[in-house]
Amino acid sequence: MRTKVSDIMTTDVVSVTPATPFKDVAETLIANAVSAVPVVDRDGRVVGVVSEADLLRKEEFREQYYREGYKPPLKVRLRHRDARDKAAGDTAADLMTAPAVTVPTSATVTQAARIMDERDVKRLVVVDAEGRLIGIVSRHDLLKVFVRDDADIAREIREQVLERELWAETSGVRVEVIHGVVTLGGRMDRRSEAGLAVRLVRRVNGVVDVVDELTWAEDDAPVWAGQ
Template identity: 30%
Template sequence: MTASYRRSTEPLSPHLLPSLALGQSPVPDGDGRITPLPWRLRREALGRSTPGKSHGQGRRSQHPPAGEAPPLLTVADVMTRDVVSVSTATPVSEIAGALSGKRISAVPVVGVDGSLLGIVSESDLIRRAEIGTQRRRSLWRRVFADASAEASDYVRAHGRKARHVMTLEVVTVTEDMTLAEVADLMERRRLKRLPVVRGNRLVGIVSRSDLVRAVARHRVPSFANPATDDTILRDLSARVEALSPSPRLINVSVHRGNADIAGLVESAAEREAILVAAENTPGIRSIQDRMILRPRSVS
C-alpha cells in the first residue's frame, strides 16, 4: 500500500501503513570459443566442498530481532556466480554477439587458470572500423600526435581478438565488500558491473542489476514481539532528530502504534523525509501528519 498525505494544519484521519511482511557457466576454451566451465572448476571457484550444499546455508538471517539493525549485505549475497567470460583469443565479433545476445555490458577476459587478465565492455567496442566509427585525426593533429597512441587506436579499431580491445586496468571487488562500498565505487567510477575476485581468480561478477534485484527481494521483517509505544516513540524521535535541523519545533507522540507528528519544518523535503522515517519505524501502524512549513521572514 502506498502512503499518501494531505497537507493540512488540522488533525487528519490516520493513514494505515502495511505492518506485516510480504510474507551453463560460459568460459573460454583454448581456441577462444565460449564454452561451459567444467563442474570441478566451478565448484572450486565457488568455494564449495560438496555439490549438494544448499546455496543458503551459512547465510545470515534476513530478519533481525526487533530493535537491532539489519545485517549489511555483501557482494557474496548478491553476485552472479555463473559468469560469461572470454579468453584473449576470443574473436571480437563473438564478444559483441555475447554482449548483445545476453544483454550484458561487459565480459571478463580470463586465463586458462581462471585468473583475471582484463575486461571488454561496450565502450571498448564503439570505436570500430566495421561500423565506421574509428577515430579519425585531422592532418595537423597527426603531426603532433604520439605515434604509439596512433598505433594503439588502430589496433583497438581493427584488432580481431579480445587481447586487442580489452581494458587491462580492471576495477575489481571482493566477496566480503558491502553493497554500500560497491554502490559508492560504481557511482564514483561510473561503472555498470565489477568482477569479483578471490586473490586474482575470477569467482563472480556484481552489476547494478544485481543491486536492483536485492532491492526487489527485500521484505519488511515481521516481529514476534511488537514494539511498545515507548520504544516506538524513542526510535521515531531519534530519527526525526537526525533528519531535522530544528527537531525542537517538531512534536511526536505515539498511542497504540499510531504516530502523531506535528510542528514546523523548514521545507517540503524535510517533511517528506520525516514521513518516510516514520514509515520505516518498526511498530508504527498509522501516521497523522500535522506538520506545516515554517513561515519565512520578509526583510
C-alpha cells in the same frame, strides 16, 4: 544485516580469453545478452573486461578516420590514440580495458556502489583472493536491496538494531515501514540514544528514508562553550 556482494551477484558468468577473436567476442555478447564480459587467463584470473563500447570503437574509427583523404588534427589523434589502438585490435587482449575494476565477495553493497560511482562503471567483476573470476555485480543487482518486503525490514530493525545493536531501553519505540520509508516513534531515555537509533536504522538495507518522531526524557546533547 549488511548485504554483501556475494548475496546478490550473478555467478553464471560467461567469459572470454585474451586470444578470443573480435567476432567471437561480439557473438558472445549478443548470444548471452550482456554488455560486457570479463577476460580471464588459463588459471581463471581476471585480466580485463571487454564491453560493447570497446567493440564499437572499430566501427566508430572506421567511419571517422578512415574515409578517403581524411586526416584528423594532431590533438585529436593524440587524444584518441588508445581508442584507435583498440579499434585496430583483433583479439580480446587488444580490445579489453585493463586492469578490470574488481571487488571481493566480502564487499558490501554500499562499498560496491561507491566503487561504481568513483570509477564510473556499470558493473564490477567479483574475484576471490587469487583474482579468479567468481561472478559479476551490476547496478541492477544493487537495486535488489531496495525491494525488500516492508515487514522484513521492520523485523530486522526491531530484532537486530533495537534489541542487539543499540545498548538502550527501546521497549517504548514504535517501528512502521511503508514502501521502505521507516517511521520511528515513541520515547527513549536520552536524546543521544534516539539519534543513534535513527543513524543505525538508516544503514539497514532496503531503507529508503527515516522519519524521526522519537522523543526523549533527558536531553544529553553537549553544550558548546559560548552558546
